[in-house]
Amino acid sequence: MWQLFQFPLCPFSRKVRLLLGEKGIGYDLVRENPWERRDEFFDLNPAGQTPVIVETEKALVLMDSGAICEYFEETVEKAPMINGTAPNRAEIRRLVAWCDQQFYGDVTAPLMFERMTKRLVHRSTPDARILREAMKNAHRHLDYLDYLLDHRTWLAGATLSLADLSAAAHLSVADYLGGIDFKGHEQARRWYAGLKSRPGFRPLLSERMEGIQPPAHYDKPDF
Amino acid sequence: MWQLFQFPLCPFSRKVRLLLGEKGIGYDLVRENPWERRDEFFDLNPAGQTPVIVETEKALVLMDSGAICEYFEETVEKAPMINGTAPNRAEIRRLVAWCDQQFYGDVTAPLMFERMTKRLVHRSTPDARILREAMKNAHRHLDYLDYLLDHRTWLAGATLSLADLSAAAHLSVADYLGGIDFKGHEQARRWYAGLKSRPGFRPLLSERMEGIQPPAHYDKPDF
Numbered sequence A, B: 001m002w003q004l005f006q007f008p009l010c011p012f013s014r015k016v017r018l019l020l021g022e023k024g025i026g027y028d029l030v031r032e033n034p035w036e037r038r039d040e041f042f043d044l045n046p047a048g049q050t051p052v053i054v055e056t057e058k059a060l061v062l063m064d065s066g067a068i069c070e071y072f073e074e075t076v077e078k079a080p081m082i083n084g085t086a087p088n089r090a091e092i093r094r095l096v097a098w099c100d101q102q103f104y105g106d107v108t109a110p111l112m113f114e115r116m117t118k119r120l121v122h123r124s125t126p127d128a129r130i131l132r133e134a135m136k137n138a139h140r141h142l143d144y145l146d147y148l149l150d151h152r153t154w155l156a157g158a159t160l161s162l163a164d165l166s167a168a169a170h171l172s173v174a175d176y177l178g179g180i181d182f183k184g185h186e187q188a189r190r191w192y193a194g195l196k197s198r199p200g201f202r203p204l205l206s207e208r209m210e211g212i213q214p215p216a217h218y219d220k221p222d223f
């Protein structure tokens, strides 16, 4: 059985979980707070980051969400998520990188720091200016999703791919933290509603991070 | 013919160039300074980042160095650089991610900002404290390379892989900017000397960024 080291609001772990869900792969969750910088966790992953996924019987320890997703894509045929011609696959991967770097850096990471890390670790209050900036960035990035969805059913083309799972992972964490307003983003809203209703997304949406409540619409299929 | 949009000290472009070199794929260089934020460049890559690689005849525009490398790995058989069993491939990819995120974030990026961006864009002087911190981080990360090379010929195992190319790309930029001291890192030094003497590395080492001189040892096979 696979064991996934993660915490409920880690977007990279959510991306992996959505992929495992689509592929029908079971796993146990192991709670890891990377900000505690446990020595034993650094022994598993020298980068000290979640997610890490472990299969003890096969003596496998995989880390970095990108490497983990490619691994399951290569070893499990069901529900291919990096699919199509080489240019299609490049488009999927560049959108995953866009989510994991641009959306994460401009939206998810500042929201996580201001509304999660400050509360749980530093016991200080969020900086309203940084929150405003992150929410402005979210609108700009949602515009980009709208633009992609004007031409495509899913973010990278005609079929569901890892690009959608990655975008939904970041969006869901940002939404949990009150940073997402879908007003004016009908394309993105419809697309996200479709993802929310997938069976693999349901368990994620029902989990809570201790001490932090999501807005009422967070886990609603209609929002 | 492929056209690569890049500037001489972009480590992600260097990773792609080292891969193209190993695979024997020709390309023209197009100079792009992402800090100028040209509208035409944002039309190519909404993330506004180098590298972007374009093949006009095939109407292909690829971006994000990870997606670009996977594309050439999938389409060109020669000199496989993400090779082996699925766990081997996961190890290569997590080390590439480690270089592109940990080494870049802790070493290459601060050196680039302090010694390149400040000079070329802000016309201000580097912050000695940040430089010292980056160089300390470089030692810590070189220790990790030494540790890997205690057990392995190349970073990810018995054969040259994209992990080596990515590490060499970042190391070479950091070295150009005076941030690398190999004293006490004999394993890493020997490994890097082997990479420096590869034909694909030579053209990179002979290029200069205007207004910034590398240290004397920078392009020497013996250093």
Ligand SMILES: N[C@@H](CCC(=O)N[C@@H](CS)C(=O)NCC(=O)O)C(=O)O
Binding pocket: A009, A010, A011, A012, A034, A035, A047, A048, A049, A050, A051, A063, A064, A065, A066, A100, B097, B101
């Ligand atoms: N490239 C990594 C990034 C993972 C990452 O940034 N994880 C965060 C939590 S969401 C973390 O562990 N941060 C702690 C740290 O960087 O020290 C991946 O894709 O898995």
Ligand SMILES: N[C@@H](CCC(=O)N[C@@H](CS)C(=O)NCC(=O)O)C(=O)O
Binding pocket: A097, A101, B009, B010, B011, B012, B034, B035, B047, B048, B049, B050, B051, B063, B064, B065, B066, B100
């Ligand atoms: N994930 C990207 C990162 C590329 C990147 O950070 N490029 C830098 C130059 S070394 C850049 O264009 N920075 C400008 C910016 O981020 O606005 C890749 O692997 O290609």
